Amino acid sequence: MKHIADSTVRRLSAYLRFLEDFEHRGLTTISSDELAKQGGTTSAQVRKDLSFFGSFGKRGLGYSVPELSGRLREILGLSQHWRVIIIGAGKIGAALAQYRGFRQRGFSIVAAYDNNPEKIGRTLEGIPVRDIAQIEHDIQREAPEIAVLTVPAEAAQPMLDRLVRAGIHAILNFAPTQLQAPPEVTVKTVNMAMELEGLSFALTNRE
Amino acid sequence: MKHIADSTVRRLSAYLRFLEDFEHRGLTTISSDELAKQGGTTSAQVRKDLSFFGSFGKRGLGYSVPELSGRLREILGLSQHWRVIIIGAGKIGAALAQYRGFRQRGFSIVAAYDNNPEKIGRTLEGIPVRDIAQIEHDIQREAPEIAVLTVPAEAAQPMLDRLVRAGIHAILNFAPTQLQAPPEVTVKTVNMAMELEGLSFALTNRE
């Protein structure tokens, strides 16, 4: 398949969110224009994004809401459930473990891991905190697909290497550090300090 | 000033991070090539990014680490302190309030706000949780520049409007929803579910 830009994938996620809203409200069709207004983009952009994957609309009418949302779920890989592990049961790891929004969208958090004996053995709203020492064993047994990395920055790269060796191919990183990974592994980094700095820049450089 | 792309600003943040590392290790000069390797980009990209703001390097030698990091701090608006308020003292709001990484980079969290009487009056590692009802008054008195929005999705847009009316011009939003704001207000949204969906897409569509 032709390479799909990151920005396109993000917009697809956004479209799916609006479609779910629409579905809830019992509406059955939607035009690229309505979809665009919701997402702060243009109708041409919406159609172009979808055109990479096929033609799902009806000319003159728009898109069937349930059909399009189904297609988007397939495209995004959300027709299946994904198993997620959280590495580092600290403040941010715990907040994420307890967050319901993920499970609702098909991501089940199966366990958290830590190296602090005080934390190992507890649970976070039903999610067990396990010893990081057993992670290779667990990955083999439970085959989680996605790891969320919430350890201190200096532990992040070694931990990533360890996860990759153990067979993880997708990592969501919260440590504020640039990580190296082999090409078959996808890493996304959420860097909140960087976002704040973007705001600082905007405040400083507006006229 | 010419318009600066968001991607450029993000890279500037990244460069600054590496420079601080370098500074710590006592190194005094760095080339665009070294900076690029650290940041996973190219030396031409580094030089182009910097060229929007001036010429800070010495041909044949590279950049002075302390000078360049100082310049970047100025450009990003980090030579001054920013006052930050957190709206929604829930799980993610609390994690952010307690996070040391922000203060270290010049963002002081002055208060959190909530509408839950159980939470109002408590503190989160020294940060007071105040009644949301008093926010207009406090904004006028304390003039915080940045608001972090960590309320439930359905409360996010009305709360944004309220913050904007009260005089806030920069908002970091964690609610998974598309927000509308007037052009003089900068909004950045961190949408973790969207990031996970990006990973799901990558896992599904790799060959």
Next chain:
DNA sequence: TTTAACTTGTGAATGAATTCACAAGCGCAT
């Protein structure tokens, strides 16, 4: 059946971001 009002899907045009490529400047050794 014909017409009018809409909306999609997509090449072509435009615009934005990145990469190339090289002249010019600097430091150091000779």
Next chain:
DNA sequence: ATGCGCTTGTGAATTCATTCACAAGTTAAA
């Protein structure tokens, strides 16, 4: 002083993303 090795700064070229613009398809009403 000269030459060599290295690195910047920046127009030009290229690649990538978005927007335009319109033929073609659909519905509904007359």
